[in-house]
Amino acid sequence: MIKRGVPQASLGIMLASFATSTLNQYSSSLKSWWKYCKDNNFDIFEADSSKVLSFLTLKFEEGASYNSLNTHRSALSIILGTNATVNDCVNRFLKGVYRLAPPTPKYSTTWDTNIVLNYLSTMYPYDNIELVDLSYKTCTLIAIASAQRMQTISLIKLRNISKHEQEIVIKISDLIKTSKPGACQPLIRLPFIHENPSICPALAIETYIEKTRDLRSNLPDDHLFVGVRRPHKKVCSQTLAHWVKKVMQASGIDISVFGAHSTRSASTSAAYRSGVNLEVVRKAAGWSNTSNVFLKYYRRDITSSNNNNDFVNAIFGT
Template identity: 90%
Template sequence: MMNMNNTRICQNSPSTPYESYPGGSQIVRQSMIKRGVPPASLDIMIASFAASTLNQYSSSFKSWWIYCKDKNLDIFEADSSKVLSFLTLKFEEGASYSSLNTHRSALSIILGTHVTVNDCVNRFLKGVYRLAPPTPKYSTTWDTNIVLNYLSTMYPYDNIDLVDLSHKTCSLLAIASAQRMQTISLIKLKNISKHDNEIVIKISDLIKTSKPGACQPLIRLPFIRTNPSICPALAVETYIEKTRDLRHNLPEEHLFIGVRRPHKKVCSQTLARWVKTVLQASGIDISVFGAHSTRSASTSAAYRSGVNLEVVRKAAGWSNTSNVFFKYYRRDTANSNNNDFVNALFGT
């Protein structure tokens, strides 16, 4: 651990030089010390942040550190006017409404919400919203049938290698579960149970949406007996069997492992690359759609097919009252021609 006593990360006078950037986690730790958190409580406080959260805020912390260095400011002592000046600079540099909100959330950790969540900052962000309205990442989504038709060509499983089997299993699981790559990367063999008609997967690790009182994801994969070439449960079952001999001496038995020796567990970024490889091979434009688009594609396809909204929400891990699906994920396919509204009005 870096000795914060020997590394200055704030500047109180022009003669006090900044040392090298200490990293986001050290800035968070030092901010808590300055705000009176007892040393014995620090590790527990730091544990309240998911690693993905600190990673998401890392660029904001560094941008704020550089800004304070240039302006000769203490990064832990700033009022709303200085925060507004920083956000204005980032806006002029081209930061989006979403990015500015991320900056504000990051600064709330080290400055306190009394500085970053007030009428002035709120008004500023409303102004940004009007000047540069945010647009959804995807205005349309892709047709899951296109990808499933491609994956059906990788069958029977006796004739495909580990690379294709890994890509196919991961992609089918992503489509069938509507889960994030992070969640899929956490699947462990001990949490997979096979039943007569389905495979059930429990997620025991904390994920992005984990919070007190919320249920952990439970993925149910029924066996599609009528179409085994794209059955997610059969793909998972086959993948486990074909990788059984490669798992010797692995510390934790995660479902997905590397396709090359020493076949260690793979991270969410690797799974995302696998899915993008399948999307590209299927003819999907990966310059527009990433691996995360499987959530939008699968939930939208299910909803269009008449699946109850409550079922869609539960499958993707959204609460019964959540509006996330309609706000961010409900999309028509790029080649759809949904004229039902006008046709109903004019009787065509």
Template identity: 45%
Template sequence: MVPHLEQDAYIGCREIVRKSLSQKSLKDKSIDIIMSSLSEKTYKQYDSCLRNWYNYSKNYGIDYLKPTVSDIINFLASIYENGAQYGTINSHKSAVSLYLPTYLGTSYLRDERINRFMKGVFRLRPTAPKYDLTWDPGIVLRYLSKKWPNDSLDLESLSKKLSTLLALVTAHRVQTLTLIKLNNINIIENAEVLIKIPDPIKTLRLNSTQPLLKLPFFDQNPNICPARCLISYINKTRSLRSGDHNNLFISYRRPHSKLSSQRLSHWIKDTLKQSGLDTTMFSTHSTRHAATSKASSLGISLDIIRKTAGWSTLSSVFARFYNREIVIDHKNQFAQAILSCTSNTTLD
């Protein structure tokens, strides 16, 4: 066995990455900047994967900081033998990739043996879509239309109504919705509400554009108008905000603190359940799938769907290959289409 492996306890994902980088003659400040390229959530996500890698290395006498490509493949094969699916195995590969290029070089990421192994896993255990079918947003919208007028709703009902409407008409992740700040909301009276999201989001990439959420004033059915619901929520919560509390969503219970992504997700999931959907089958994230699927079935262009849902990388690639600009949804076609589908009750 490698001596230091017997002495060292598992020190965590962040510490392993730092230890690896420190062996490349980098100064502490340089290491800090490199490590800032990854979010705290990423470190937490990969921590269990690296713990498995550390234990495997220790059991087989491998220096976990200086393995061979064969060592890595054998490790991934052990994860496969334990019944793991492609996504889990790929997460372990990505976790190890956080620091191994500093030792093996960038060729590790392009090693043909690694690529072939992952292709083999995919063929043997292909990734299946989470949902074989999805639900019609009209089911939820009809439920929300009964929550009216907005100004007469209690804060809990109004909070859950607004969060669910935003999830449907923007098709964005819950994390993006929790980043909405009051000072980034621009209300254009009787036209639309524009919401800028300057904070880093999960899908942020170099040279990618930040989300710009657009909420229409839906005059055909004010009961489910996202813009009016947003204004009502801001007015109702104005006196509950203390100090420089600038986040849009706050807890409906005292002390009305800033809302986490997990709590906002619970709000939306509770609304789906109250609407009659089976939340053991459909999670909060299914709003994204349901909204984009419905928009596509209603004839909304793929460019607009990608732009609305924040799939900026796919949209830019599509536009580049076809040598034309990305279509901008000036008329809120995506949101208008979703809000107009209340007459259909079937599952797609």
């Protein structure tokens, strides 16, 4: 960036625009670009679209997917600028890749949420439940009921949880993967399912908070989920994903095929099949009102529904 005229004082601010996960993802692309330039005696910081196309063609011939090639292009844009990476030739090349090797969804099918919910219902009542079981259950119920990513669930904080007569509302104040200027932060609404308390996410959250109250006395933050073993520190999204996969495996779901992220497809598909309005499904999962992600991969017949709580009620059979 400095070679492109960025002042030294501005560099740190510009780098802050990238999420840590994005920088980690770009690192592999930039290492490949550095090796390509070294092998061909090119300047890594000076290249036109012809050299970019040669690099992308090589990666395609090595088996890189359409999505991987797009990642390479985005990474190269940081050091080369958009003149070399976003033009008619590069765009046409990627369109050709899309036709020759179109990207496919990770899951061609999804699993039935009832299988997992039936298993979780056996962990009730909560009088003598172990912390590890309650942690796994609460996390999985939130994942299914909210259709949010593990990253979002890991950011839930006690101060942002408010209990109302009919529901628990959770605000997400931290930046997430889809955060951008002008976009609304996630708002998770979990109605109390009085007809079936054994799988009620709101009741599970209440119970979990009460059971972990004494464990939080020395913690510097107020994240909802804490470790199941001492010293009970806050847990990351990878740990929550591990918890959910434990529940899926115990329920009989093939975790060699489905990961924790599949809770999003499973819950949104279940709600949509039950007749929940597409707009409600999009809102619950954090997709924009015009997003076609859901319809592209999980299209089903639909009937009318207008209540936001219909998303949870449809999944949990109320």
